[in-house]
Amino acid sequence: MDLEGREVVLASGEGLSYDHLVVATGARVRRLGVPGEDLPGVFHLRDLADAVRIRKFLEKNHGQHAVVVGAGFIALEMAEGFSLRDMAVTMLYRGDLPARRFGPSVGQKIKDHLDQKGVDFRSGTRPTAIAKTDHGLAVTTDRGVFEADVVLAALGVSPNTALAEAAGLALGAAGAIRVDEYLQTSRPGVWAVGDCATTHHRVSNQETWLPLGDVANRQGRVAGENIAAGNIRRFPGVVGAQCFKVFDLQVAAAGLSADQAAKAGFDPVSVEIRGLSRAGSYPGSQPIWLEMVADKKTGLLLGGRGVGVEGVVERINVIATALFAGLTVDQVGYLDLAYAPPFGGSWNPIQIAAQKLEGKLA
Amino acid sequence: MDLEGREVVLASGEGLSYDHLVVATGARVRRLGVPGEDLPGVFHLRDLADAVRIRKFLEKNHGQHAVVVGAGFIALEMAEGFSLRDMAVTMLYRGDLPARRFGPSVGQKIKDHLDQKGVDFRSGTRPTAIAKTDHGLAVTTDRGVFEADVVLAALGVSPNTALAEAAGLALGAAGAIRVDEYLQTSRPGVWAVGDCATTHHRVSNQETWLPLGDVANRQGRVAGENIAAGNIRRFPGVVGAQCFKVFDLQVAAAGLSADQAAKAGFDPVSVEIRGLSRAGSYPGSQPIWLEMVADKKTGLLLGGRGVGVEGVVERINVIATALFAGLTVDQVGYLDLAYAPPFGGSWNPIQIAAQKLEGKLA
Numbered sequence: 001m002d003l004e005g006r007e008v009v010l011a012s013g014e015g016l017s018y019d020h021l022v023v024a025t026g027a028r029v030r031r032l033g034v035p036g037e038d039l040p041g042v043f044h045l046r047d048l049a050d051a052v053r054i055r056k057f058l059e060k061n062h063g064q065h066a067v068v069v070g071a072g073f074i075a076l077e078m079a080e081g082f083s084l085r086d087m088a089v090t091m092l093y094r095g096d097l098p099a100r101r102f103g104p105s106v107g108q109k110i111k112d113h114l115d116q117k118g119v120d121f122r123s124g125t126r127p128t129a130i131a132k133t134d135h136g137l138a139v140t141t142d143r144g145v146f147e148a149d150v151v152l153a154a155l156g157v158s159p160n161t162a163l164a165e166a167a168g169l170a171l172g173a174a175g176a177i178r179v180d181e182y183l184q185t186s187r188p189g190v191w192a193v194g195d196c197a198t199t200h201h202r203v204s205n206q207e208t209w210l211p212l213g214d215v216a217n218r219q220g221r222v223a224g225e226n227i228a229a230g231n232i233r234r235f236p237g238v239v240g241a242q243c244f245k246v247f248d249l250q251v252a253a254a255g256l257s258a259d260q261a262a263k264a265g266f267d268p269v270s271v272e273i274r275g276l277s278r279a280g281s282y283p284g285s286q287p288i289w290l291e292m293v294a295d296k297k298t299g300l301l302l303g304g305r306g307v308g309v310e311g312v313v314e315r316i317n318v319i320a321t322a323l324f325a326g327l328t329v330d331q332v333g334y335l336d337l338a339y340a341p342p343f344g345g346s347w348n349p350i351q352i353a354a355q356k357l358e359g360k361l362a
Numbered sequence: 363m364d365l366e367g368r369e370v371v372l373a374s375g376e377g378l379s380y381d382h383l384v385v386a387t388g389a390r391v392r393r394l395g396v397p398g399e400d401l402p403g404v405f406h407l408r409d410l411a412d413a414v415r416i417r418k419f420l421e422k423n424h425g426q427h428a429v430v431v432g433a434g435f436i437a438l439e440m441a442e443g444f445s446l447r448d449m450a451v452t453m454l455y456r457g458d459l460p461a462r463r464f465g466p467s468v469g470q471k472i473k474d475h476l477d478q479k480g481v482d483f484r485s486g487t488r489p490t491a492i493a494k495t496d497h498g499l500a501v502t503t504d505r506g507v508f509e510a511d512v513v514l515a516a517l518g519v520s521p522n523t524a525l526a527e528a529a530g531l532a533l534g535a536a537g538a539i540r541v542d543e544y545l546q547t548s549r550p551g552v553w554a555v556g557d558c559a560t561t562h563h564r565v566s567n568q569e570t571w572l573p574l575g576d577v578a579n580r581q582g583r584v585a586g587e588n589i590a591a592g593n594i595r596r597f598p599g600v601v602g603a604q605c606f607k608v609f610d611l612q613v614a615a616a617g618l619s620a621d622q623a624a625k626a627g628f629d630p631v632s633v634e635i636r637g638l639s640r641a642g643s644y645p646g647s648q649p650i651w652l653e654m655v656a657d658k659k660t661g662l663l664l665g666g667r668g669v670g671v672e673g674v675v676e677r678i679n680v681i682a683t684a685l686f687a688g689l690t691v692d693q694v695g696y697l698d699l700a701y702a703p704p705f706g707g708s709w710n711p712i713q714i715a716a717q718k719l720e721g722k723l724a
């Protein structure tokens with residue numbers, strides 16, 4: 001790729017000239033790095049083709065036992081997926097609790113839910129090799145051998161920057177391609193969007209890397225507008241809003257955890273409450289666990305995360321909007337939110353948590 | 363009530379002195395004002411005692427046909443309630459479409475849903491008398507006579523200000539007791555909260571009256587803090603967030619309609635979109651109709667309302683938070699919201715509507 005000359009050189013040797021070049025090389029899966037990782041029956045999940053390959057393999061081999069390595073949201077979603085196919089599922093995780101990014105309190109609730117659903121979650125367990133057996137596969141770990149018909153390695157992703165590095169583009173957070181607020185790279189006329197690019201975190205006010213599909217969509221649209229019409233739109237950045245479903249649980253977060261907040265220079269205080277998804281008097285109400293973090297110096301809301309059977313993602317989206325706007329906890333405690341018993345109590349768990357947090361700021 | 367002397371005089375003649383007096387006299391139901399309104403079997407619904415009376419009457423009389431007068435959220439919730447008891451329900455409404463406050467587009471969808479559920483909705487129909495018959499009751503209207511075992515008159519409420527008026531407290535919007543930002547009335551030491559009191563609308567920047575349970579709860583807490591600790595907290599006002607459920611539909615709104623916005627001095631533009639509650643590829647996704655209004659001069663978001671089977675209230679709460687914070691549509695179009703296929707597409711209907719609206723501002 002000859003960027004000075006505004007020409008892309010293809011593997012064939014052919015040159016393509018450009019006025020604007022968009023680098024959208026995405027992310028690549030992190031590999032286990034153990035012998036046997038490339039055996040048939042061992043999969044990574046990055047794109048639709050991977051998903052189709054996994055399903056075809058299961059249909060052909062009538063797999064009954066899946067081993068999932070990792071405990072992030074892809075690992076958890078796939079554990080559910082295998083389980084819904086009536087497969088026995090073992091999750092192997094070198095850390096302690098699932099969904100580490102969401103903190104230990106949420107992680108413990110996910111762990112309990114996996115137990116209920118019959119998923120065998122093994123913490124502190126690291127694979128060292130995968131081998132073929134007469135019946136299928138065997139995953140050797142530092143805590144014993146686990147037999148499987150299929151193995152999914154879900155260790156997360158890294159920005160795919162080989163091309164950008166070769167071309168000398170500046171890299172930033174997590175090694176992703178650094179972009180400015182218009183999503184232009186260090187080279188004029190070259191743009192980067194999606195999982196290969198950095199972004200700006202509005203709460204920490206730091207460069208970050210958040211390889212999520214909705215961020216990629218927004219970045220793509222903004223870069224497209226700026227290329228077409230000339231730097232007309234700044235990408236406003238992210239607040240780290242994210243969610244997933246695992247079996248019957250909704251798990252969601254936005255903003256910073258107390259640890260992340262301290263690292264970003266804040267003086268964090270946090271609370272955890274148990275609220276309800278509907279009014280207490282309304283049939284079917286379910287508990288919602290909600291953590292909220294604020295800055296002691298400024299009273300700014302810094303983050304929230306929650307877990308529960310219903311009503312969680314929607315509350316995190318209110319928190320995400322409050323974070324985007326830079327609201328303080330005394331404002332969040334008295335937000336005007338739509339109330340009716342089928343959808344919550346007259347005090348929303350968000351308000352309850354914010355008021356409790358305000359009490360800790362004094 | 364002798365307020366100069368800081369004494370409340372009871373009906374018995376007894377005087378109670380006070381340092382602070384909270385007027386929380388609530389609202390009273392609007393009456394039909396037709397002959398027969400006080401017959402047995404004709405009900406209003408304001409409090410739990412009313413609800414218990416209605417249920418007891420139905421249990422005793424095995425009512426099979428209900429006539430509901432009105433088409434607001436209480437009328438609609440009660441139409442559902444009667445229907446769930448296997449009663450035939452006729453709704454009589456002098457206006458055109460149900461839930462007038464939510465606009466004709468939402469109203470039409472509610473009307474269609476009532477049709478599906480077998481509720482006989484009669485627009486342009488005004489009761490003139492209720493009479494006892496051999497079998498029950500007969501509601502005479504300008505469009506014929508409707509027989510019923512039970513009649514519910516649900517015409518909304520008015521602030522209950524008899525005591526406040528007698529004491530000479532200043533009244534404001536809709537005749538409710540005027541309060542300042544600390545929730546104090548025109549008389550020092552006298553406070554008013556809940557359905558009897560005014561509030562401040564953050565979007566219109568005007569005094570308003572919003573007799574809803576969550577607003578009353580927040581006002582009560584703020585007045586209590588100010589009484590206990592001396593005007594430490596301003597009530598931040600409302601954005602008009604509200605919602606209800608009728609059969610399978612969620613209906614919700616926040617902020618101003620285009621009409622209200624024009625009256626408040628804005629130059630409103632609006633869009634209506636059809637979005638989805640989950641990703642299009644995810645099973646069970648349902649349509650969400652979302653209207654959004656913005657000010658052409660400033661680009662400020664002014665309001666939103668929506669209707670659909672799921673995912674509506676949560677999106678209106680994001681809009682309510684954006685309204686509370688005073689965001690512009692270009693900000694709302696690029697909010698960072700938690701995305702996963704079970705909970706929505708990678709573009710939230712809120713973002714889609716805001717981007718479409720931004721296009722109309724230019």
